[in-house]
Amino acid sequence: MAKLLITGFEPFGGxxxxxxQEAVRKFEGRKIAxxxxxxxxxxxxxxxxxxxxxxYIKEVKPDIVxxxxxxxxxxxxxxxxxxxxxxxxxxPDNSNKQFIDExxxxxxxxxxxxxxxxxxxxxxxxxxxxxxxxxxxxxxxxCNHLFYRLMDYIAQDNQNIRGGFIHIPFLxxxxxxxxxxxxxxxxxxxxxxxxxxxxxxAA
Amino acid sequence: MAKLLITGFEPFGGxxxxxxQEAVRKFEGRKIAxxxxxxxxxxxxxxxxxxxxxxYIKEVKPDIVxxxxxxxxxxxxxxxxxxxxxxxxxxPDNSNKQFIDExxxxxxxxxxxxxxxxxxxxxxxxxxxxxxxxxxxxxxxxCNHLFYRLMDYIAQDNQNIRGGFIHIPFLxxxxxxxxxxxxxxxxxxxxxxxxxxxxxxAA
Amino acid sequence: MAKLLITGFEPFGGxxxxxxQEAVRKFEGRKIAxxxxxxxxxxxxxxxxxxxxxxYIKEVKPDIVxxxxxxxxxxxxxxxxxxxxxxxxxxPDNSNKQFIDExxxxxxxxxxxxxxxxxxxxxxxxxxxxxxxxxxxxxxxxCNHLFYRLMDYIAQDNQNIRGGFIHIPFLxxxxxxxxxxxxxxxxxxxxxxxxxxxxxxAA
Amino acid sequence: MAKLLITGFEPFGGxxxxxxQEAVRKFEGRKIAxxxxxxxxxxxxxxxxxxxxxxYIKEVKPDIVxxxxxxxxxxxxxxxxxxxxxxxxxxPDNSNKQFIDExxxxxxxxxxxxxxxxxxxxxxxxxxxxxxxxxxxxxxxxCNHLFYRLMDYIAQDNQNIRGGFIHIPFLxxxxxxxxxxxxxxxxxxxxxxxxxxxxxxAA
Numbered sequence: 001m002a003k004l005l006i007t008g009f010e011p012f013g014g015x016x017x018x019x020x021q022e023a024v025r026k027f028e029g030r031k032i033a034x035x036x037x038x039x040x041x042x043x044x045x046x047x048x049x050x051x052x053x054x055x056y057i058k059e060v061k062p063d064i065v066x067x068x069x070x071x072x073x074x075x076x077x078x079x080x081x082x083x084x085x086x087x088x089x090x091x092p093d094n095s096n097k098q099f100i101d102e103x104x105x106x107x108x109x110x111x112x113x114x115x116x117x118x119x120x121x122x123x124x125x126x127x128x129x130x131x132x133x134x135x136x137x138x139x140x141x142x143c144n145h146l147f148y149r150l151m152d153y154i155a156q157d158n159q160n161i162r163g164g165f166i167h168i169p170f171l172x173x174x175x176x177x178x179x180x181x182x183x184x185x186x187x188x189x190x191x192x193x194x195x196x197x198x199x200x201x202a203a
Numbered sequence: 204m205a206k207l208l209i210t211g212f213e214p215f216g217g218x219x220x221x222x223x224q225e226a227v228r229k230f231e232g233r234k235i236a237x238x239x240x241x242x243x244x245x246x247x248x249x250x251x252x253x254x255x256x257x258x259y260i261k262e263v264k265p266d267i268v269x270x271x272x273x274x275x276x277x278x279x280x281x282x283x284x285x286x287x288x289x290x291x292x293x294x295p296d297n298s299n300k301q302f303i304d305e306x307x308x309x310x311x312x313x314x315x316x317x318x319x320x321x322x323x324x325x326x327x328x329x330x331x332x333x334x335x336x337x338x339x340x341x342x343x344x345x346c347n348h349l350f351y352r353l354m355d356y357i358a359q360d361n362q363n364i365r366g367g368f369i370h371i372p373f374l375x376x377x378x379x380x381x382x383x384x385x386x387x388x389x390x391x392x393x394x395x396x397x398x399x400x401x402x403x404x405a406a
Numbered sequence: 407m408a409k410l411l412i413t414g415f416e417p418f419g420g421x422x423x424x425x426x427q428e429a430v431r432k433f434e435g436r437k438i439a440x441x442x443x444x445x446x447x448x449x450x451x452x453x454x455x456x457x458x459x460x461x462y463i464k465e466v467k468p469d470i471v472x473x474x475x476x477x478x479x480x481x482x483x484x485x486x487x488x489x490x491x492x493x494x495x496x497x498p499d500n501s502n503k504q505f506i507d508e509x510x511x512x513x514x515x516x517x518x519x520x521x522x523x524x525x526x527x528x529x530x531x532x533x534x535x536x537x538x539x540x541x542x543x544x545x546x547x548x549c550n551h552l553f554y555r556l557m558d559y560i561a562q563d564n565q566n567i568r569g570g571f572i573h574i575p576f577l578x579x580x581x582x583x584x585x586x587x588x589x590x591x592x593x594x595x596x597x598x599x600x601x602x603x604x605x606x607x608a609a
Numbered sequence: 610m611a612k613l614l615i616t617g618f619e620p621f622g623g624x625x626x627x628x629x630q631e632a633v634r635k636f637e638g639r640k641i642a643x644x645x646x647x648x649x650x651x652x653x654x655x656x657x658x659x660x661x662x663x664x665y666i667k668e669v670k671p672d673i674v675x676x677x678x679x680x681x682x683x684x685x686x687x688x689x690x691x692x693x694x695x696x697x698x699x700x701p702d703n704s705n706k707q708f709i710d711e712x713x714x715x716x717x718x719x720x721x722x723x724x725x726x727x728x729x730x731x732x733x734x735x736x737x738x739x740x741x742x743x744x745x746x747x748x749x750x751x752c753n754h755l756f757y758r759l760m761d762y763i764a765q766d767n768q769n770i771r772g773g774f775i776h777i778p779f780l781x782x783x784x785x786x787x788x789x790x791x792x793x794x795x796x797x798x799x800x801x802x803x804x805x806x807x808x809x810x811a812a
Contacts, residue, residue: 185389317517
């Protein structure tokens with residue numbers, strides 16, 4: 001019996017919803033493949049997102065942590081492979097702060113690998129007809145920031161926790177506001193994908 | 204009480220399914236906003252597609268004809284504005300014939316407008332969060348060929364029929380085979396979109 | 407000995423230059439393959455662009471008219487196949503006017519074909535390593551408006567003139583302002599392409 | 610007086626030329642901003658590319674090493690920020706070997722930063738109208754492999770060398786074979802870009 005903490009970010013960048021928050025919400029109170037799921041929501045704020053997540057990890061004591069974020073412009077579910085130690089924000093975060101080329105953790109390693117089973121998850125997603133890729137960059141915004149802090153925390157003295165980050169596309173209702181410009185993925189495909197990822201973690 | 208004939212193409216281009224066929228199938232036997240719907244399927248064959256459709260029109264005697272086709276690479280539901288009088292096939296059709304820069308109807312007009320209410324449909328789709336655009340080219344393959352033949356037929360002596368063509372993206376299960384390359388749209392979003400288009404025709 | 411009138415649009419859409427204007431400028435006073443070239447510049451203004459062009463046609467008395475415009479987002483030189491009878495502006499023109507779904511010429515035909523040798527030009531461009539396509543839509547903005555008016559003028563009583571429209575991508579210096587978003591084409595490739603198109607017209 | 614070793618890859622992936630090889634060739638025997646330039650060419654072969662480069666470094670004794678590679682599908686000059694410790698080849702290399710999720714250096718760190726002045730180079734490129742981005746992934750193919758090996762070599766006991774990797778788009782003559790699909794950059798823009806990068810290294 002394992003415990004999973006799954007998080008979704010709040011809206012940012014002018015959007016009124018965040019598909020990550022909408023999607024993880026649907027897992028509240030659920031159990032999948034013998035994994036108990038706890039759901040939490042995080043602010044798109046440098047620093048603040050990790051303070052919150054650290055608190056939730058201490059509260060929930062999960063075996064697995066999956067953080068989910070929105071990636072506009074992406075076509076598919078992106079299984080992030082690596083978090084890098086840099087904040088380089090194209091737009092300010094929700095607390096109106098912006099960072100250019102600054103380390104997330106001074107003196108920290110350049111990067112951390114995801115410790116989720118991303119290859120198995122990828123195979124499972126594709127076999128089930130869910131568009132998915134292993135991504136080699138989680139960007140340099142708050143998503144990558146949170147991902148790096150999480151993996152740094154795990155690397156310190158919590159190596160029994162497996163963690164990682166998943167990016168998902170816009171929902172159709174978000175893309176509808178950018179005619180002909182933004183790809184999207186329907187909620188049912190996103191949910192099917194996240195469930196397969198959780199099952200891959202259980203295997 | 205109006206009657207709608209909606210058609211979907213069979214698979215082509217190496218695909219084992221066609222989202223158009225899969226989607227229109229869901230409307231069999233349905234009535235939407237006082238419109239009786241008849242569904243038919245068409246081969247991706249130059250000439251043959253229209254021969255079939257003409258037969259179905261004579262059988263069904265519809266007030267409205269909507270033909271639906273797959274457009275790989277497109278992000279949204281494309282309400283085609285105009286059919287042009289040229290066959291210029293990038294790949295052979297399902298009968299292995301290919302045409303370069305040949306007129307569809309010799310001596311026919313350069314182009315025909317769709318007579319579906321595409322602007323109203325667009326407004327309705329966007330208001331409902333379905334990604335959609337008015338498209339100014341239906342290509343020069345079998346989809347445009349059918350669209351032109353349909354509008355030419357209507358222009359001759361069936362001007363009481365309204366007709367047009369809708370392109371829809373790949374389904375997620377098709378896009379999953381082209382990692383990171385093909386946008387897609389879930390079936391439920393496609394169905395929601397087609398239903399809104401039908402309702403716009405009824406209004 | 408033939409005479410060619412080639413036109414380029416002035417800047418619009420927030421740009422300080424227009425690659426079309428910059429490119430055609432390089433042909434001033436030149437003769438290519440026995441074709442004398444006259445260059446003129448046109449405002450990105452509904453109506454006004456054609457009034458100007460009509461005046462230049464009457465002044466220059468060309469055998470061939472090639473109008474060139476900028477198409478942001480396009481990767482290659484687009485040989486436009488067809489002009490359609492609709493103004494549907496996504497942004498206002500340079501006189502701050504915007505039109506939605508209005509005919510360019512009331513009662514005019516739905517569309518006109520380009521009468522430039524676009525297939526021969528395409529073959530020549532590709533053989534010479536210049537990225538190029540035949541495009542089936544010139545959009546519904548001022549470029550298509552001018553193209554339609556030109557072909558309508560020719561269709562009336564000037565059928566000895568051959569005419570058409572070419573879209574070219576952003577220049578690198580324009581794309582540099584939209585990092586990672588806009589493809590571009592260097593001036594020397596654009597000039598090589600336009601020269602090949604002119605030669606195809608001479609053949 | 611500094612010495613620069615700049616390398617370009619040979620053709621791969623079905624291409625008969627590699628823009629990287631074509632571009633760096635133009636710097637043979639040149640001196641820019643007091644930097645003496647040595648040019649070498651590398652095979653697109655796992656392992657073999659680094660064996661060659663290590664030999665050239667020992668021969669040339671450079672202060673700066675810039676490796677340049679082709680990235681199809683990219684719009685601009687990509688200043689690579691980070692090399693990651695994984696080989697995950699989508700296609701086999703030129704010796705017909707393919708690797709999935711294997712470490713480049715067993716026990717090596719997850720990633721290395723480029724030590725080229727990529728931010729200054731970016732500012733210089735953009736100010737000069739050359740489309741450019743800082744890229745957060747050099748992929749997981751031979752380019753990233755070489756980049757990682759180079760930075761690992763420097764990290765061991767050659768920390769006086771600055772090194773990094775630059776990706777450049779297809780040339781127009783390559784893109785011309787993939788109509789409407791591949792962005793490109795002309796040689797003169799690539800050369801202008803590389804020269805600005807070299808100058809940024811000199812500053």
